[in-house]
Amino acid sequence: MNMELSRRQFLTGAGAGLAGTTLGALGFGDAEVAYAAAIRPFKLAGTTETRNTCTYCSVACGIIMYSKGNLSKGEKAEIIHIEGDADHPTNRGTLCPKGAALLDFVHSETRLKYPMLRKPGSDKFERISWDQALDRIARLMKDDRDENFIQKNNDGVTVNRWLTTGFLAASASTNETAWATYKVVRSAGILAFDNQARV
Ligand code: SF4
Numbered sequence: 001m002n003m004e005l006s007r008r009q010f011l012t013g014a015g016a017g018l019a020g021t022t023l024g025a026l027g028f029g030d031a032e033v034a035y036a037a038a039i040r041p042f043k044l045a046g047t048t049e050t051r052n053t054c055t056y057c058s059v060a061c062g063i064i065m066y067s068k069g070n071l072s073k074g075e076k077a078e079i080i081h082i083e084g085d086a087d088h089p090t091n092r093g094t095l096c097p098k099g100a101a102l103l104d105f106v107h108s109e110t111r112l113k114y115p116m117l118r119k120p121g122s123d124k125f126e127r128i129s130w131d132q133a134l135d136r137i138a139r140l141m142k143d144d145r146d147e148n149f150i151q152k153n154n155d156g157v158t159v160n161r162w163l164t165t166g167f168l169a170a171s172a173s174t175n176e177t178a179w180a181t182y183k184v185v186r187s188a189g190i191l192a193f194d195n196q197a198r199v
Contacts, residue, residue: 054099058171058197061099062088079106166192
């Protein structure tokens, strides 16, 4: 039998156990059994737990996403509940209001899931592939840098600045990704560099 018990499982079990024991101490022996049976069909039973990181800000709180639907049987998995990960060292189960609303974010009709392009003169966005998006971004960045890169200022001092393009990175990325992103952006000469957490 697997005796590993997470902090979250312990707290859940301890809470249910305390309620059941209290009922028993008050003389409601059957109620204790009924209580245990009642929590069995809990809404998360049969769901798949997936650990992830909240996407909103650089605090990077740990979350657990619960999904229903067995992909191996051809079913469509759908996330039905998201909560803070009690075993995560950063947030220990807590979430701020933005993190607590992640489920709405996931199911939002206006959520951006793919690269979208609005061509010059068009009034609508159309879906393009990731390859198309990355090729287009690389092409536009290269052309803009070639045209606007400032190697020396008016006094002849080497500055290597590229002021006509900015870069928005992701604050919820790993340290390694952030380090690589910073090096690429600064090496290219970009000064306007930020992320969604404004840190
Ligand atoms: S938005 Fe809130 S829940 Fe999400 S990482 Fe930041 S502090 Fe944590």
